[in-house]
Amino acid sequence: MKPLTGTISSKAILFASILILAAAILLAAAFMEPKQPETDDWVPLNDAVKSAVAAIDAADTGEEDVKNKKETEMIPVKEQEASAAGVDHRNEPDEKAAIKDDTFVSTAPAAPIADAGMEDTAKLDINRATEAELDDLKGIGPSKAKAIIEDRERNGKFATVTDLLRVKGIGEKLLKGLEDSIVARP
Known part of the structure; x- marks a missing residue:
């Protein structure tokens, strides 16, 4: 076995010189690469x-x-x-x-969200109505109004008017009579 005397082998020198050459090529390529034009500042759309x-x-x-x-x-x-x-x-x-x-x-007015937006304003929103407002509806008494409020609190807002069918005491016939006077807004 040869003792190590601090000499570097020719393979190590060759490998180091290849790495240095590769690094120099990469740096030169990075500096010579054409810069992309910067876009102007923020553009309001x-x-x-x-x-x-x-x-x-x-x-x-x-x-x-x-x-x-x-x-x-x-x-x-x-x-x-x-x-x-x-x-x-x-x-x-x-x-x-x-x-x-x-x-x-x-000066234009804000665009309506829905086509029927103007006619829905006269309808009662079942997701925001109080018990007294629900009680005023035709066919809804105090107990059904209370049941609607409890169902809304338990299951979340009504997605559509037909979701009222999940409330005990409200059937298809009663819902048909109410459809013209109520709306379910999210």
């Missing part, structure tokens, strides 16, 4: 999305065309007037990139 949704809703409900023509007009306002109109810019990362000299504020 809320107005574009709102106008697209409004256009889709307008196409679905063509009857509101003439009535809302004046209401959906876009009005230019200065930046300071935009804050007075309720446009909140505090959470934007860069206000100068997001706000131009003129901002547009729509």
Whole structure:
């Protein structure tokens, strides 16, 4: 056996030089790689999305065309007037990139969530109704109103009006009579 005298074998030197050469090639490739162009700062898309949704809703409900023509007009306002109109810019990362000299504020009313949204406002929401309000419904007395409240507390909100069938004392016939006066909103 040969004693170790501190000499490095030629295989170890060759291996080390290969590793150093590979590292140098990787570093050179990393520095010479063309940099990807950085995108501009945050771009506001809320107005574009709102106008697209409004256009889709307008196409679905063509009857509101003439009535809302004046209401959906876009009005230019200065930046300071935009804050007075309720446009909140505090959470934007860069206000100068997001706000131009003129901002547009729509005077259009909020789009309805459902087609039957206006007629549902006259109906009683069984998920939020009190015992007294339920008692006022045709065919529902104090005991059934109490049973509806207990079922709602035990099983959670009613997904649909037909979920009232799970309440003891409410059948198909009574439900048919109630369908025109109640709604189950989530």
